[in-house]
Amino acid sequence: MTNPQVLSPVTLRCQFCDTCNRVDLARAADRPKCGECSKPMLLDRPVKVSDDDFDVSILESAAPVLVDFYADWCGPCKMVASLVDEIAQEHVGKLLVAKVDTDRAPKVAGRYGIHSIPTVILFRDGEEAERSVGFEPDRVRAIAREASV
Template identity: 50%
Template sequence: MSAPFPVTDATFEEEVLKSDLPVLVDFWATWCGPCRMVAPVLDQIAAEYEGRLRIAKVDLDESPETARAYGIMGAPTLNLYKDGEVVTQIVGAKPKRAILQVIDPHL
């Protein structure tokens, strides 16, 4: 079963930008309540979309350079990367249906 995996400033390019599959990146923080709310939803999506989508997690406190490079202003922010480019962004905790409505057209 596929699950969200951690990505850091050092591994972001290899794991996300060079990925053969689209990657939904969860920019989150341990102190963020809404991030904890969306985490189980992302676990479900990772399992259901295995082979079509990867889900990565970037801790804003541990990897500030990547967050700064992509203009991340708040948590949670979900960026969908396809072929190394951001194709859509979701800011704030959203229900599963709302997340899928945004990402499905890009898969």
């Protein structure tokens, strides 16, 4: 008998070997492994995404994706980072949580008009659905909660 869970395929780059892997987010509890290096695909924490893999990882995702646009030098971004880490753990298997360093991914930051950081955007079906600018922990939690239903 087949698993009745809804498939939520996402394409993610392995943080260890940089190979792109197709992963079913709904089966995150099965602890998927990279097809190349066999190391775990860590879905209980935010995945880092760059200009090179943003479209395939975020826009082509079947699952909703919460993206934290940040920079290493930004103080408020560090406060949002711990919140986003918690959200990734709380919503594993239902919501993909990603991070985009705006200094290293200027094309994506420009495409989405990221002028202030931190900015958190929820993407559904490849489209921006919600946006939070600045440190708004309650709003970001509400966006994540609604997206993972």
